[in-house]
Amino acid sequence: MSTAYYALFHLLNQSAVEACLGFGPRPAHRQIGETAVRWYTHTRMAAVCAQFAGTGVHAKSKLRRALPSPASTTPPSQALQDVAKAFGTLQQARHDADDDPSKRFTRQGVLAHLGEAEQAFKDWQATNSEPFRPIFLLMMPTEDDIIRER
DSSP, X not given: OHHHHHHHHHHHHHHHHHHHXXXXXXXXXXHHHHHHGGGOOHHHHHHHHHHXXXXXXXXXXXXXXXXXXXXXXXOOOXXXXXXXXXXXXXXXXXXXXXXXXXXXXXXXHHHHHHHHHHHHHHHHHHTTTXXXXXXXXXXXXXXXXXXXXX
């Protein structure tokens, strides 16, 4: 369970750092990137994913109120919603596996979670042109604290 969750966690974490800072050829680039990935917490990333999962960003969320029209009424792509949902599902499965000794997992159930992680990777690739992808990544280290309403 942990492997499936951490694979997605690190994919999003690395994507966010690369999008915001880039990874250049100099040693300082690598050092900055290696430092920045530590700014992302599981709790904040889960909170951001919860905002984007399911039917998308809630109409009354701070993000929606800050966006101008028509962006404020445009939902994130299904692929981005599915990545966000998978993050939450896999994180919960990881917590169950690591923290609940009474929880039992079947081979079929574990394979389903691995398949969900694999699908999330594919869905993430499909979000390359998604307009909400940069906002999703930008919010990762701060949740919605970064947003200033209009």
